[in-house]
Amino acid sequence: MKLFRRGSVADRPLSCRQVGQILQSFLDSELDEVTADKVAEHLEDCRRCGMAADVYLEIKASLGRDAPAVPEESLSRLEEFARRLTTGEERET
């Protein structure tokens, strides 16, 4: 996502409102580099936005810990299935 062009409003610092609108995309690494740098700069300077970002990061990390492990047996069977598909064995059976 690109919000600012180089040499225009990109030179101005972001407001808290602007950061709030793109904070989630920033945390998900979905922003272009220029915008991401500006958000990071704002979060360094603004205690309120910085704390909000910390909370969302903790929630994101917690959700990541909640991810169910991929069952190894399922993965092995699927690898074998994919191998048989590519070699044409699966379509014959």
Added chain:
Amino acid sequence: MLPELDVLLRVAMSLTRNSADAEDLVQDTLLRAYGAVERFDGRYPRAWLLTIMRNAQVNRVRRRRPELLRDPEAGDRILESQTPHDSAEQDALRDAFDAAVEEALEALPDKFKRVVRLVDLDGLSYQEAADVLGVPIGTVMSRLHRARHRIRGRLGDTGLLEGGPR
């Protein structure tokens, strides 16, 4: 072409909430993919496979009873092990925080929950999640952002944000 089977399986588990159904869904996806491989332009294989998986899942749900998808107990939910250097107090705080986050996630409407699972649990990009769900990327963003806002609000109500894991 080597499909990213672990990613496919993880996403399938988010979609089906059941490891046996997830395995079937990935098999179905692979079969469809190999059947259609001549029409694949070679670009963005993951997005291509995820779109196929979405279509396969839509067909499966049409054939089956919807309550299978809504069963929150289904599937293996094994929490990742925690870092070994944490103190018991930090462990307890993290457990409480994780439990509250999980509860807040479960309380969300299904369409919000699904986006959160795909992005935060499965690690998909916004575009990939949009491909899986068959919705525009803007819808993924708005659902995800509203979902996280609600989770944060719910955590605030429990007072756990002050003592969250650091």
